[in-house]
Structures are given as structure tokens and as C-alpha cells.
Amino acid sequence: MTATDLQAYMDHVGAAARAAATRMAAASTAAKNDALRRLAALIRTEGPRMQAENAKDLAAAEARGLAAPMVDRLRITDKVVAQMAENCEQVAALPDPVGEMSNLRRRPTGITVGQMRVPIGVFGMIYESRPNVTIEAGSLGIKSGNACVLRGGSEAIHSNLALWKLVQQALQAAGLPPEGVQLIETTDREAVGRLIAMPEYVDVIIPRGGKSLIERISREATVPVIKHLDGNCHVFVDASADLDLAVTVTDNAKTQKYSPCNAAESLLVHEAIAPAFLPRIGAIFAAKGVEMRCDAGAKALLAAVPGAKLANATEQDWAEEYLAPIISIKLVKDVDEAIAHINRYGSHHTDAILTEHHPNAMRFLREVDSASVMVNASTRFADGFEYGLGAEIGISTDKFHARGPVGLEGLTSLKYIVLGQGEVRG
Amino acid sequence: MTATDLQAYMDHVGAAARAAATRMAAASTAAKNDALRRLAALIRTEGPRMQAENAKDLAAAEARGLAAPMVDRLRITDKVVAQMAENCEQVAALPDPVGEMSNLRRRPTGITVGQMRVPIGVFGMIYESRPNVTIEAGSLGIKSGNACVLRGGSEAIHSNLALWKLVQQALQAAGLPPEGVQLIETTDREAVGRLIAMPEYVDVIIPRGGKSLIERISREATVPVIKHLDGNCHVFVDASADLDLAVTVTDNAKTQKYSPCNAAESLLVHEAIAPAFLPRIGAIFAAKGVEMRCDAGAKALLAAVPGAKLANATEQDWAEEYLAPIISIKLVKDVDEAIAHINRYGSHHTDAILTEHHPNAMRFLREVDSASVMVNASTRFADGFEYGLGAEIGISTDKFHARGPVGLEGLTSLKYIVLGQGEVRG
CATH class of the missing domain: 3.40.605.10 (Aldehyde Dehydrogenase; Chain A, domain 1)
Structure with a gap:
């Protein structure tokens, strides 16, 4: 033509x-x-x-x-x-x-x-x-x-x-x-x-x-x-998280499917719970062949996990949407650091906190600047059907007009x- | 600098x-x-x-x-x-x-x-x-x-x-x-x-x-x-309008203040009510020095009004925001013609129907594609304070995000x- x-x-x-x-x-x-x-x-x-x-x-x-x-x-x-x-x-x-x-x-x-x-x-x-x-x-x-x-x-x-x-x-x-x-x-x-x-x-x-x-x-x-450009979705495991719940939800958010935009790409772990939590989730990721790109603290805690595919995270990893069996992992010292990290490196799509601590849950809900913010649930739920909209024509990560599914x-x-x-x- | x-x-x-x-x-x-x-x-x-x-x-x-x-x-x-x-x-x-x-x-x-x-x-x-x-x-x-x-x-x-x-x-x-x-x-x-x-x-x-x-x-x-670019607001006087109400509201919409964006700039009159309505509103406009830019039918009905400032409306008048003591006036044969005219020439700001006829009121509300659509009220009410918002930072005539005040x-x-x-x- x-x-x-x-x-x-x-x-x-x-x-x-x-x-x-x-x-x-x-x-x-x-x-x-x-x-x-x-x-x-x-x-x-x-x-x-x-x-x-x-x-x-x-x-x-x-x-x-x-x-x-x-x-x-x-x-x-x-x-x-x-x-x-x-x-x-x-x-x-x-x-x-x-x-x-x-x-x-x-x-x-x-x-x-x-x-x-x-x-x-x-x-x-x-x-x-x-x-x-x-x-x-x-x-x-x-x-x-x-x-x-x-x-x-x-x-x-x-x-x-x-x-x-x-x-x-x-x-x-x-x-x-x-x-x-x-x-x-x-x-x-x-x-x-x-x-x-x-x-x-x-x-x-x-x-x-x-x-x-x-x-x-x-x-x-x-x-x-x-529109949404990408989904660099985070799971933040807070100090007070229920360990079993944290393992189940983090596993689901990352591995239930690798390709959807609401799959987790980044795992933030409070340093107080990391010694108990990381080896457990690390064993699951190892078994499923999920590569873990870690900061130094996380890597040290995962070093003993048999078969773990470990790598050093670069600055770019914190911003990456892998859509693949890869996850970045970072220790944080508190909820403030987690929120700041997510707002800086995230894609404003979907982020979850796993915690038993009500004030931290509320702060996370209020202060994480994303289209969907979750407490104790898998990021994979960010979806028009799961939210009860009955349909989904797209997902928006902008703040104007429609936001989210x-x-x-x-x-x-x-x-x-x-x-x-x-x-x-x- | x-x-x-x-x-x-x-x-x-x-x-x-x-x-x-x-x-x-x-x-x-x-x-x-x-x-x-x-x-x-x-x-x-x-x-x-x-x-x-x-x-x-x-x-x-x-x-x-x-x-x-x-x-x-x-x-x-x-x-x-x-x-x-x-x-x-x-x-x-x-x-x-x-x-x-x-x-x-x-x-x-x-x-x-x-x-x-x-x-x-x-x-x-x-x-x-x-x-x-x-x-x-x-x-x-x-x-x-x-x-x-x-x-x-x-x-x-x-x-x-x-x-x-x-x-x-x-x-x-x-x-x-x-x-x-x-x-x-x-x-x-x-x-x-x-x-x-x-x-x-x-x-x-x-x-x-x-x-x-x-x-x-x-x-x-x-x-x-x-944003809104302009306010070419219409009043449509339907065949069944209450005559006294129509005169009062049309007068207020046009003459209470000339400069606001929610003042009426265009008057559409059903041809069945025009012979009774136009001479009455025309006399008020004449007394207040409001120039009337008319189609042929409206002009004929206004010709006998003493002191009326009449002119022939041009195509451009239908789209004009005067912000002045000027109004365009046109006869229409039914609510369909009124809605079509408003959607074509209006600025999607604020438009009102004056009618006693419920189905026409509902059709006007549904089908006029404007930020504010009114029944039996002055267009001058389109305002954040009048709507109960408690404040107004602006008015939007876009359909995305905020619309109206x-x-x-x-x-x-x-x-x-x-x-x-x-x-x-x-």
C-alpha cells in the first residue's frame, strides 16, 4: 500500500x-x-x-x-x-x-x-x-x-x-x-x-x-x-513472617508459572528471618532449577544448599524482569529499606509483603507505589479474573485512569x- | 538564564x-x-x-x-x-x-x-x-x-x-x-x-x-x-419544557455572569415551543443587551422583540465560546437533533435540557457526551463547590481520569x- x-x-x-x-x-x-x-x-x-x-x-x-x-x-x-x-x-x-x-x-x-x-x-x-x-x-x-x-x-x-x-x-x-x-x-x-x-x-x-x-x-x-511495560514483582519476607506461609507463597509467586507478568522476579528478605527462611526456599528453588542471583549476605546463607545455582546479583538484576527460572535475592534490614528498594527498582506492577506484623503490613500497603500491593498472598493473583472483574483487557501500571487489571x-x-x-x- | x-x-x-x-x-x-x-x-x-x-x-x-x-x-x-x-x-x-x-x-x-x-x-x-x-x-x-x-x-x-x-x-x-x-x-x-x-x-x-x-x-x-479548552455550553429547551422555568434557567445560564466557562453560549429551542418561548427570553436578552445570533427560524420569531440585537448565525457561531453578552440561537425539530448538534459543535463541558418529558431527559443525560449533563438546572452549577467537592483545582473535559470539576x-x-x-x- x-x-x-x-x-x-x-x-x-x-x-x-x-x-x-x-x-x-x-x-x-x-x-x-x-x-x-x-x-x-x-x-x-x-x-x-x-x-x-x-x-x-x-x-x-x-x-x-x-x-x-x-x-x-x-x-x-x-x-x-x-x-x-x-x-x-x-x-x-x-x-x-x-x-x-x-x-x-x-x-x-x-x-x-x-x-x-x-x-x-x-x-x-x-x-x-x-x-x-x-x-x-x-x-x-x-x-x-x-x-x-x-x-x-x-x-x-x-x-x-x-x-x-x-x-x-x-x-x-x-x-x-x-x-x-x-x-x-x-x-x-x-x-x-x-x-x-x-x-x-x-x-x-x-x-x-x-x-x-x-x-x-x-x-x-x-x-x-x-499499558504496563513489565512486571518486576517483589516478595518481601518480613522478620515476623510465618515461615511455612512464606515458603509456600514465595514458591508459588516465583515458580507456579515463569512467563506471566505477575510472577515474582525479586525476593527481599529481612535479615533477622533470612537464616531460617533462605535455606528452605533455596532448597525448593534448587530442586526446580531456579537460578538465584544474590547479594553477599543472601549468598552466604544459601551457600550450603545442595545443588543451588547461585550467582552474584548486579545492579541490573534488581530491575530485571526475567520471565524465566531466575530470581534476584537481597537481604534488607527493615521494612523501610524494602519499601525504598521496591519503589526504586520495581516496575509498579505487583508487590507483596509476607508478615504477621500489622503496622508493617499497613505501611507496605500505603507506601509501596504499585498498581497491586498485597499482604500474605501470591503476586500471581494480580489478574482481572482473580480480582472479580469478570474480564481483563490489559493491566495498567500508570496512575492515571485505570490502574492494575x-x-x-x-x-x-x-x-x-x-x-x-x-x-x-x- | x-x-x-x-x-x-x-x-x-x-x-x-x-x-x-x-x-x-x-x-x-x-x-x-x-x-x-x-x-x-x-x-x-x-x-x-x-x-x-x-x-x-x-x-x-x-x-x-x-x-x-x-x-x-x-x-x-x-x-x-x-x-x-x-x-x-x-x-x-x-x-x-x-x-x-x-x-x-x-x-x-x-x-x-x-x-x-x-x-x-x-x-x-x-x-x-x-x-x-x-x-x-x-x-x-x-x-x-x-x-x-x-x-x-x-x-x-x-x-x-x-x-x-x-x-x-x-x-x-x-x-x-x-x-x-x-x-x-x-x-x-x-x-x-x-x-x-x-x-x-x-x-x-x-x-x-x-x-x-x-x-x-x-x-x-x-x-x-x-484541562478544558473552552466551554461552549448549551441549553436545550424541549417541547414540553415548563415555560417559566425555561425562561428563568436560560436567563441565569446566559446572563448571571458572562465570563465563566460554564455560562451558556448556545440556545437550542424545540420548534414546537419556540413561538411561546423565544419572544419571552428574547425580551430579557434585549433588556440586558445580549446579542442574539440566530438561524432563520429563530430570527423570524424574535423579529418583533423591541430593542433586540439580532444577527444571522454563521457556522462558526455554533462552535463559539463568546464569554460575552452574545448567544447563538437555533431551532431544532426534536431531541435527536439537539443531542447531535451538541455532540458535534459543543466542547464537552456542560449542557442542559429543560423538559418535563422523562424519556427525553434520560436520553439527553445518557447521550450527550459532556463532562456535566443537566436536567432543568442552570449550566452555571458546573463547579466543584456547587457539586460538593469542597474545592476545585480545575475542570476536565477529557474522558480519562478526572472528568468535570x-x-x-x-x-x-x-x-x-x-x-x-x-x-x-x-
Whole structure:
């Protein structure tokens, strides 16, 4: 596509989304749920056809020599088909956030002032690989009354197009504008640059992908971006922690899965409990092949653990998101040092204190400047479903608008409403 | 100042604010209120000294030939001194938003999930003329647990410096870091460009001033901006409106004051009620010297009003914020046309419907895409104090984060908190 053609195409997509947004915002809950249930049904009946389209992407990926885990993420298995359909039905079952009125209170002047929840307008979603995100984002867009513009990875283009057709079919059948969910049909890379810089059509961008992609998008976007760059999550084992609990939770936070952004990457241990705690967790890490990058104090306490993979932590380790069987370990002398370390080196994603000491728990909750702060629980719980949001379109580590796991509410805004009986200002 | 010196100076100011932010965030409610009450006392005792500094600004302004209304806005009268002191006491009396915990609910896994309100960190405030904004912004910064960097107009530099010294004295006396409130001491214009582009030190910018200044800041800022550009507020008189109410409210919305951003600038009238309504409101506007820029239908109905200043509205009039005794008037055929017109030409600030018809009132509330939407009340009520926020640092017409009048809550963020008893993810 020439630059002129691309510009014209993106303007067309954006304008169609903007026009559809008004109708999506005014849509009844019944119509939106009808669209979502029809989409679930279509995904089930059209599964084989989607898989045929998916096969084209898989063949191309294999021909290009894409790594096996990447190819796996791309594959629409029967299980993925079933999950996508269920996902739509779950979103249909969620309460409609749009139109919720809250905090309505009478003022001394006689007016009643409160807030109403309304859709943001149009969101742009940029993602890679897994084609089921097309259904996740589309279904959350429909339920939240927003229009959306989806931009999947070029490696999944046939799969995404097939899924998107079903979304449009479901919208149409439910009496909603098919343009309410747009998919960018070109794999031209310049389309992303344009999508993030057309505030006249798109109100917010939600990127999912690698850190460098998200950094680039944040830098170049001219609209707000809901994002997290990485998750350097900490577990701090305080002096008074219950030892068994600390071992269980630290193990879970690090090793239950290595790749999620809410897995622990850094372990801070109060020096008073370290001699009792570190050899125990060290033995588990050793057994699971987790490399421990330690400060001098921690390393000395772990030296006797059989089979432990120990290394000296560098300054860079304190800031690192490994997403791998590696953890940095540091002794601290008190909760102040732990909080200061986390606020300095962390990524403001999710951090936990393990303690029996109430004042330290409260200080940690108040003073750790992260989207999720936990007491005596695994960082792995930082997730929209675990938090009861019913869905998750992304995670935000920014302090503006949505913070932490972002569900339907994060795709809405609160406007003020005033109900009067002819009041005027004196 | 050379560019290098300015850069070093701004880095110094920013770093000091960032360092103070941690201590401000952790400050007790008692200490913050103590600082605010001490500030009120200092303003009262140091009034004459502030007025002596203010006299330097006034003399300079008059020497430069600044227009009289501008000089008036600059003047720290005895009344302004009293108001500033009262303002600090009022902010001290407001509930502390920081540390508020909400929506704490037990999840099936056993963890309790909720949210905690915390300060944003550092905000930058850019304003012109009225030096009392130094006290308003500083007091809201203190109460909300943020650090702030204030940048007033060069025409008020002596006044602002004198007020700021009192703020720092009050912070110090209350055991809080004086660097919690910074004032940019140079009048170098380049300082603004730097202030809005140092995300490492400043989390959000709040500009007050003319539209072109705010547009420039929004365009060049690398952090979020809480702002409204203008207030093209509409009153829509529906077919079923109570005539007396419609006359009273429309008159108040337009003429109670001409300069505020929540004054009405556009009047939409249902064609069925226009013959009864327009001559009545037209007579009032004529008596008050309000020029009416009309479409053909409205003009015909107003032609017989004695002394009416009538003109033909141009396309530009529908989008104009006059801030003057001028109003645009247009007939519409139904609520759909009114909503579409407002969403197209309005500035998403404040719009009101006057109607007895419940379904139209509800549609207007839902579908008008503005920060404040009203039924049967004057647009002039769109204000933090009238809404019960207890304070107002600005108004936002954006949909992200704070929308509408912004009080203490708009200077905070909600993080997730998780309280567990050793739960892990399975």
C-alpha cells in the first residue's frame, strides 16, 4: 500500500468506528448481550472454517521458521474454539457498566448531583500472535458500549479476519452496527503508526506485546495508552513472617508459572528471618532449577544448599524482569529499606509483603507505589479474573485512569449528571 | 538564564519535588491539616508584607500599561487576604482522601481484594495573573498528599514568591518537607516547556489560562494534562419544557455572569415551543443587551422583540465560546437533533435540557457526551463547590481520569490491595 492509500484506508476505518461509537454507546444491554451470545454460537458452528483459515497462518509461520512456542500460540485448537465461545457468554453474563448512576446526592441549592458511567468512545487494540484476542477485545468492546479498532499481528491475519467476520455478523444480527468492531485488514506496519496518532477517531490505545513495542507506542501515541511495560514483582519476607506461609507463597509467586507478568522476579528478605527462611526456599528453588542471583549476605546463607545455582546479583538484576527460572535475592534490614528498594527498582506492577506484623503490613500497603500491593498472598493473583472483574483487557501500571487489571470499567468514564427542578445560581 | 542553567535549575526543582512526594504521601492527616491551619494564620499575620510585595507587581503592571481588569485580578486586597486564609481552613476541614479503602470483597480463593486511594505523586500547575492560585493549588497539593511545582505568571512573580515563602514556612513548622510545594522562581518562559516535559519528576500538568496556552501545553506535554479548552455550553429547551422555568434557567445560564466557562453560549429551542418561548427570553436578552445570533427560524420569531440585537448565525457561531453578552440561537425539530448538534459543535463541558418529558431527559443525560449533563438546572452549577467537592483545582473535559470539576480525588489514584492469609494460585 502506498502511504496515501494507507492514510485513506485508516481514515476510513477510523471514521467508521467513530460513527459506530454513538450507536454502540446508546445500545441496550439486551442488544449487546444478544450480539455476544450470537457470536458464541457462530464461533461454535464456524469452528472448522476458522481452523481452515488458521491453517494458512500456521503453514506460513512454519515456512518462515517461526519458533514452536510461537506457532503454538497461533494455533486455534478445538479447545481454543470452545474457550472463545465461552468467553463471549461470560462477558454477556457480566453486569452492563454503561448507564450506572452513582453518588447521587441532594445539594443545599436543591440540585441533585451524581455521576453516570458511559463508554469512552473508540479504543484501539494492538496485539500479537494469539488470534483469540480478536474475540476477547471485540467482546469487551461490545459489552462496554465502545467501538474498537483491532490490529493483530501479521502472522495471524487469516485467523483474525475469519474471527472478525463472525463478530460483524453477530453485531448485524443483533441490530448493532457491524462497524462497531473494526479489524485493520492490511498487514502494513505503518498502520500502527497511524492508528496511535488519530485522536479524531481513536480515544485510547491498549497495546499488548513486548516491552520495546509498548515503549514505542507510548512514545509516539497522541492519545492515552493503557499499558504496563513489565512486571518486576517483589516478595518481601518480613522478620515476623510465618515461615511455612512464606515458603509456600514465595514458591508459588516465583515458580507456579515463569512467563506471566505477575510472577515474582525479586525476593527481599529481612535479615533477622533470612537464616531460617533462605535455606528452605533455596532448597525448593534448587530442586526446580531456579537460578538465584544474590547479594553477599543472601549468598552466604544459601551457600550450603545442595545443588543451588547461585550467582552474584548486579545492579541490573534488581530491575530485571526475567520471565524465566531466575530470581534476584537481597537481604534488607527493615521494612523501610524494602519499601525504598521496591519503589526504586520495581516496575509498579505487583508487590507483596509476607508478615504477621500489622503496622508493617499497613505501611507496605500505603507506601509501596504499585498498581497491586498485597499482604500474605501470591503476586500471581494480580489478574482481572482473580480480582472479580469478570474480564481483563490489559493491566495498567500508570496512575492515571485505570490502574492494575483493567476490566469493563476501565473502558468507561464517569460524567457528572445534575437533576434539578429549575434551580439557578444566585 | 542560559539554557544550560535553566535545565539545571528545573532538574533541581523537579528532583526536590519528587523526593518530597514520598514524604508528603506518607504524611498523617493531622500533620497536613496542621500545615494548612498554620498557613491560614501566616497569611493573616503576614498580609501587609504580602501586599507590599504585591505592590511591586502592580506598579510594574501599570508601568507596562496592563489593562485595568488584568491589574485588578493581580491585586491582593484585604478581602483576597481573608479569602486565602479561609480557603486554607476550608481545605483543612475536608476529609482526607488519602488512604481511603473501598470495595474490599472476599474472593472465592480466600483473598480479600479492594482499592486504596493514594496521591498521584507530583503535579505541575501553570497559571496566570491571580496570585491566590498559589495558595489554592498549594493547599490542595498538601491535603491530597502530593508534591507540586507551581508556575505563576511573570506579572505576579513578587506576590507569588511572598505567598510561597509562607507555604514553605507552614510546611516546615508542621514537620513536612518545605520542598513539597515548589514555585518556579525564574520568569524565563522556557521553564514552562521544561516543566511539561520531565515525566521523571512531574506526573501530571494542570494548566489554567487562555485556550491557546492550554492547546500548546497539551500538544507539547509528555505527561497527562488535566484541562478544558473552552466551554461552549448549551441549553436545550424541549417541547414540553415548563415555560417559566425555561425562561428563568436560560436567563441565569446566559446572563448571571458572562465570563465563566460554564455560562451558556448556545440556545437550542424545540420548534414546537419556540413561538411561546423565544419572544419571552428574547425580551430579557434585549433588556440586558445580549446579542442574539440566530438561524432563520429563530430570527423570524424574535423579529418583533423591541430593542433586540439580532444577527444571522454563521457556522462558526455554533462552535463559539463568546464569554460575552452574545448567544447563538437555533431551532431544532426534536431531541435527536439537539443531542447531535451538541455532540458535534459543543466542547464537552456542560449542557442542559429543560423538559418535563422523562424519556427525553434520560436520553439527553445518557447521550450527550459532556463532562456535566443537566436536567432543568442552570449550566452555571458546573463547579466543584456547587457539586460538593469542597474545592476545585480545575475542570476536565477529557474522558480519562478526572472528568468535570476536579477536586482532591482528581489528584489521587486508586491502587489495588489484596489481603491474604497465605493463599497461592493453583
